[in-house]
Amino acid sequence: MPTCPRLAHFKPWTLGFLFLFWSVPALAEEIPATLRPNWPQLGSFPKDIPVWVAASKAFDDQGRLIPAYFREISRLRLERLLRHPKDPATGCTKMLWIDPAYVDPPNRSSLASAVRSSEMVVWGKVMATEIGFERGQLGQMLAVQPLEILKGKGVAADRFYVFVPAGRFRFGGYDVCKEDPRFVIPKVGDEMVLLPYLAPAGENYLNLEYEGSLIVFGDEGRVEWPRVMAKSNAHNAETPVEVLGEIRRIAAEEKP
Numbered sequence: 001m002p003t004c005p006r007l008a009h010f011k012p013w014t015l016g017f018l019f020l021f022w023s024v025p026a027l028a029e030e031i032p033a034t035l036r037p038n039w040p041q042l043g044s045f046p047k048d049i050p051v052w053v054a055a056s057k058a059f060d061d062q063g064r065l066i067p068a069y070f071r072e073i074s075r076l077r078l079e080r081l082l083r084h085p086k087d088p089a090t091g092c093t094k095m096l097w098i099d100p101a102y103v104d105p106p107n108r109s110s111l112a113s114a115v116r117s118s119e120m121v122v123w124g125k126v127m128a129t130e131i132g133f134e135r136g137q138l139g140q141m142l143a144v145q146p147l148e149i150l151k152g153k154g155v156a157a158d159r160f161y162v163f164v165p166a167g168r169f170r171f172g173g174y175d176v177c178k179e180d181p182r183f184v185i186p187k188v189g190d191e192m193v194l195l196p197y198l199a200p201a202g203e204n205y206l207n208l209e210y211e212g213s214l215i216v217f218g219d220e221g222r223v224e225w226p227r228v229m230a231k232s233n234a235h236n237a238e239t240p241v242e243v244l245g246e247i248r249r250i251a252a253e254e255k256p
Helices: 012-023 072-082 111-116 240-254
Strands: 052-054 093-095 121-134 137-151 160-164 167-171 174-178 191-194 214-217
Touching: 072 093, 111 240, 121 160, 121 167, 121 240, 137 167, 137 174, 137 191, 137 240, 191 240, 214 240
Parallel strands: 093 174
Antiparallel strands: 052 121, 121 137, 121 191, 137 160, 167 174, 191 214
C-alpha cells in the first residue's frame, strides 16, 4: 500500500502522536464565570455580589438560583419569571423588557453625538458569548477582541467584556426569549463598535447601559444601527469602512 513520502521516515509511535496532536480541537474562548468591576455608577450595589455570573454557575444542584450571586429581590423576580409557561407560538418563555427611566441620559441620536458623549470607542470582533446574569438581568456576555481603540487612552486589554440583555437563551432546561429594542444582537464572528459612556481606568468590562452604545457590522457589509440612531439621518456613513472613517474623523476633532 502506498504511503505519504513525507511520513515514511517517522516511526509508528511518532505517527500516532502526530495524529493525536492534529485531532485535538482548538481551545474554546473562555468568559469568566463571575466579574466584579469597579464602576462608579454601581453606587449602592452590594460589594459582596458579583456584577456578572454565568448561568452555568448561578444554579445549585436542585436547579435553584444561588442566593450568594443575587440580591434577594432580583433572585425572587427571576425565579418567578423562569416559571412562566412557554409561548406556544415560539416555544420559549417570553421575558418582557422594561424601559429604564434614566435621568439626563447622554445624547445618542446620531453617530457624531454618540462618539462625543462616549469616553471610549472600540472597534472589535465577537470571539465568544456566554449566557448569564448581570445585576440580576438575564442576557449574554460577549468576549470582544479589540481591533482598534478609536477613542480613549490608558486602556490596554486583549479582551473586552460587554453585556447584551437580549437574545434567545437555552440553559438548564430553560428556553427564554428576551427582547431589548435598545440593542442590536451580535453573533460570534461579527465586528462591531462599542461606545461606553464611561471607561473606568483599568477595567476591561465595559458598561453599555445607555441606548446607542453598540453598532454591529452584520453579514455582507451591512451596518446594523441601534434604534436611537436608525431614526436619524444625521450620520453620513453606510458601510463599515465609512463608519470607522467617520468615527476617526469625529474623535480627531476633539483632540486639542
